[in-house]
Amino acid sequence: MKRRLKQFGIWIALFTVLSGAGLFLLRGPLLRHIADRRIEALSARYGIRIAYVSLKMPSLTSVRVEGLSMVPFGRDTLLRLASAEVKLDFLPLLRGNLSIRKVDTEGLACTFVKQGMVSNYDFLFRSSGKSLSVPDADGGTSIGYAGRIERALGVLFRLLPEDAVMRRTVLTGRRDSVCTRFYMPEFVLDNRVYDSDIEVVEGDMRGKWHIGGTLDCGTRLIKGHLHSSEKGQRIVMPYIRPHYGAAVAFDSIAFSLAQEDPEADEQLLKGNAEINGLEVHHAALSPDTIGLNRWKIDYLLRAGERFIELDSATEVHFNRLSFHPFVRAEKKGRWHFTASVHRPPFPAQDLFSSLPAGLFRHVQGLQASGELSYDLCMDIDFNRLDSLKFSSDLRGHGFSIIRMGAADLARMSEEFEYTAYEHDQPVRTFLVGPSNPDFRPLSCISPLLQMAVMQSEDGSFFYHDGFYPGAIQEALAYDLQKGRFARGGSSITMQLVKNVFLNRHKNIARKLEEALIVWLIESQHLTSKKRMYEVYLNIIEWGPLVYGAAEASRFYFGKEPSDLSVSEAIFLASIIPKPKHFRSVFNSDATLRENQLEYYRVIARRLAAKGLMTEEEAETFCPDVQIKGEARKVLNEELIVNN
Structure with missing residues (x-):
């Protein structure tokens, strides 16, 4: 019995040795057979041609390919590679896992081409028919965001x-007539430290960059930095200027x-990002170059099954300012976003010294x-937008202003020169x-006109500090429902600041500067409420090149603003949002449309509630608007054209 077992063991050992020897001797043909089948499947699925001149296995843990190309x-042609040798980790390979230990490439060239709507890389974004997640009974996923991050980082690392040498690597992007080229003479990753120079060419722009950092797959850590390799030069970002008209x-x-050790079912990512000497120029943001000396974030990111969260341990440094933001995005049906910032008291001058140059033009140089202190709270649930909450305080x-900045924010207190704009072009200049x-x-x-306008535009103007949180909250909810800037939510002070100090572009930068100027004017009482309302009624647009209550009263009714009737006062208040479209509120016989009556x-x-008419008069009120003067001619011409 023992003899038979011994003979059996010898045969098993001999079979194992012969099988291993066979696999070793036939490793090349076997690799090419597997590769060819895989290439055939990829070609059929994505519509690409993948070819190679030579594919070998110098050893059981190394693969060498020569003359590789990929052409949709x-x-x-998307990719060409003169040669590459990849060495694999043996033990993970025995378990069926691919783990790369060393890469050596020569002459890698990737060219991304897009002409109009056609590109040679769009197949990369086609669905493979597989999903990382499967819906569960509650509408969630069996593999949530934590699982996706773990899977993606697992594959990445x-x-x-661990080591790599990439020689003569070229990345080229051609979009229409613009060509951007990145060339790395040699990229080296040695003992977890990587380093390379990059030559960048785009049109007449030339740049030499240097990248370096650490890559530790064992501890799952990546560090990196980028700067110009030419002394005294800066990194100028390519691609952005020719395609987006911006300079960065x-x-x-x-x-x-x-990647930190996970907590329960959550993934934790920790790190930082820092940019120094940033300058951005785009006409839609500011006519001047926007400068930011230093921006840094030390972040802690959490991800669970259905949420991704920027933990409040995160700290943002912005020139001389610092704060701890909290942001959470949770997917339950539609997205639910929450965010908050609480900044305890800090020196006021830190704010004004930290504002980006060229962005807050009117307060630049202000000393205080x-x-x-500052508090922000935001809660936006796209499943129930009517529950939206927003507050900014x-x-x-x-606090006090020691010296004004570039603009005199108290200019409205005295007579001043006002310029009205249309489509960013000045059309009228007059003294207020x-x-x-x-x-x-x-x-x-x-x-009657004073109160009608106030009740229509900002009923609590004399009681709030420049902001009407309820209106802003409602406007934000409405805009999100419509997917565009449909309602402004601006107070009278905000409208004044926009017209007197700022341009009329609707963008985040302008809204931030507008909010800061409003706060300064109101909190420091730079202009009284009474004077602000007086200015407002004398500069707002009431029709085609019609500005102020006096011009409007003459244009529509041929009388002074002191002599307006209830109907006339309400009519003027009603057209402030769309002054050039006053004709749209009338029928073909010059009577008011039915849809206007409820507003009146x-x-x-x-x-009546303010004591300007009796409740009985208000209940029986029937508007009677008789347009006269120049407006009547405009209205008649419109009616003739329409008929």
Whole structure:
């Protein structure tokens, strides 16, 4: 029995040795057979031709390929590779896992081409028919965001080599007539440290960059930095200027990302990112170059099955400012976003010294004393937009302005020159004060018009500090529902600041500067509420090149603003949002449209509540608007054209 077992063991050992020897001797043909079948499947699925001149296995753990090319059908060549040798880790390979230990390439060239809507890389974004997640009974996924991050990082750190040498690597992007080329003479990854120079060419722009950092697959850590390799030069970002009309340049960028030990079913990512000397220029943001000396974030990112969260341990440094933001995005049906910032009192001058140059033009150089604190709270549930919550509160603590910046924010307190714009072009310039014969103090403007406009535009103007949180919250919810800027939610102070100090572009930068100027004017009482309302009624547009209550009263009714009737006052209030389209509220016989009547009755009831008419008059009110003067001619011409 023992003899038979011994003979059996010898045969098993001999079979194993012979099988191993056979596999070793036939490893090349077997590799090519597997590769060819895989290439055939990829070609059929994605419409690409993959070819090679030579494919070998110098050893059981190394693969060498020469003359590799990838060409999408009917498109430009995407990839060419003169040669590459990849060495694999043996033990993971025995378990069926691919883990790369070393890569050596020569002459890798990738060319991304897009002409109009056609590109040679669009197949990369086609679905493979497989999904990382499967819906569960609650509408969630069996593999949530934590699982996706773990899977993606697992693949990334498994495939990234411990050592690499890449010689003569070229990445080229051609979009229409613009060509951008990145050339690395030699990229070296040695003992977890990588380093390379990059030559960048785009049109007449030339740049020499240097990248370096650390890549540790064992601890799952990536660090990197980028700066110009030419002394005194900056990194000028290619591609952005020719395609988006923007210029972006900076001194250096640094980043790090580490995968921490998971907590429960959550993934934790920790790291930082820093950019120094950033400059951005785009006409839609500012006519001047926007400069940011230093921006840094030390972040802690959490991911669970259905959420991704920027933990409040995150700290953002912005020139001399720092704060801890909290942001959470949770997917339950549709997205639910929450965010908050709480910044305890800090020196007020830190804010004004940190504002990016060229962005907050009117407060640039402002000097202040005292302290400021700030709180932001936002809750947006796209499943229930009517539950949206938003509050933003900047508070001063012994705050005062020592010296104004580029603009005199108190200019509205005295007579000043105002310029009206249309499509960013100046159309009228006039004085706002007694020197202008069309200027009317509040005492010469009918209380009916004053109250009708206020109740229509900003009913609590004399009681709030420049912001009407309820209106902003409602406007934000409405805009999100419509997917565009459909409602502004601006207070009268905000409208004044926009018209007197700022351009009319609707963008985040302008809204931030607008909010800061409003806060400064209101909190420091730079202009009284009464004077602001007086300015407002004398500069707002009421029709084609019609500005102010005096011009509007003459244009529509041929009378002074002190003599307006209830109907006339409400009519003028009603057309402020769309002054050039006043004709749209009339029928073909010049009578008011039915859809206007409810608005008139609402404002009439509010006038009654303020004591400007009796409740009985308000309940029986029937608007009677008889357009006269120049407006009648415009209206008649429109009616003739339409008929």
